[in-house]
Amino acid sequence: MTKPTLLPFERILTVPESNLIKRSILTAMEVFERWGYNYIKLPAFDHYEVHVKALGSKSSGTIVFKDTQEGELIGLRSDFTTQVVRSVSFFKVWHFPLRLYYFGTLFSSENNTWERFQVGLELIGVKNVEGDAEVISATAEYIKTLGIKGVVATIGHVNIVRKLLENLKDELRDEVREAFRERNLSLLREIFDNGLISRLPLIQGKEEALRVLSELGLEEERVELEELGRHLEEAGIDFIYDLSEVRDFPYYTGVVFEFFHPNIGSPIAGGGRYDTLSQAYGESFPATGGSVYIDKLLPLLKPKPEEKDFFVIDLSHKKKFGFKVASLLRSKGYKVGRDIVRRALEHSLDYAFSEGYKKVVVVTDEKDVKVYTTVKDYYLVSLEEFLKLV
Missing domain, CATH: 3.40.50.800 (Anticodon-binding domain)
Structure with a gap:
């Protein structure tokens, strides 16, 4: 009898790895419910047309199939935030703020493994910076409760780069946006004559970052980041500012954040504010949230025998x-x-x-x-x- 091979995009988890996933779920229930969040089971499907509207270019990896009854294109979920907002848009009664958390699998053909496991939380109906601070602080506590140390948060604001791009010619905007994303300092120096803007990716000191925002006339962003910083310092969270933050997801509208661990080469968690995403689902309410990328965390978690x-x-x-x-x-x-x-x-x-x-x-x-x-x-x-x- 011939044994079937693994699919090219498939990953089989061992029992110890599966137990780590279970621990991540149980910890999410413990921590997020301690913060007053309620669990929500999210749908696995969305109208592909709406998915594209909500995710923009990030919808390119969506796994799509045709509804045999209606003939409509359906997308398998590749993002949890959109599914939270979509679900809330169908609620008959809202009591803002809504505090919701989730866990489950995302599906996307953009990755080597088409399945990714995440936990996360969303704060719906709150527009102030204190809401962003709550989400970041709860995420930090979750990571700490898992036993992971040495994590640093980067705090940014998507409108910094967006506003700077408005002053450029149309043909330069995509190129400069990519330069900020890739931290291409030589190109930034060339375009901005080695001025202050070209140094944004290098600025991490808290006082310097806030001063630079004032010098660039980005007072609204400075005020928000300064207030957020005060909240995070009170919470004891180790963070730095990132003034050149660029996000692939088009729905972010304000404060964004990521968590990094020195042993992992990419973020282990991230999120931010998305006050206009609900418009894709026929509603209008502010929101902020964050996700923890459990697949990235597995190497940092120590397996424990299931007693x-x-x-x-x-x-x-x-x-x-x-x-x-x-x-x-x-x-x-x-x-x-x-x-x-x-x-x-x-x-x-x-x-x-x-x-x-x-x-x-x-x-x-x-x-x-x-x-x-x-x-x-x-x-x-x-x-x-x-x-x-x-």
């Missing part, structure tokens, strides 16, 4: 007590496995402890059990007494 409580081995004559013992333990809330493979006791013990079971309960008869704490150490106790103890 289970009891593994039951039945050596009694009629082998009917092991099932009852396991059922009773489960009814008490314990995680319990039962040996259903015939093999030597030592092999069953090796299996149980290698699978993360804390204790192995060997039922010898209807009265007594042996409770193993290691493959060699055990104590003998009556079945009745053992069940009282647990």
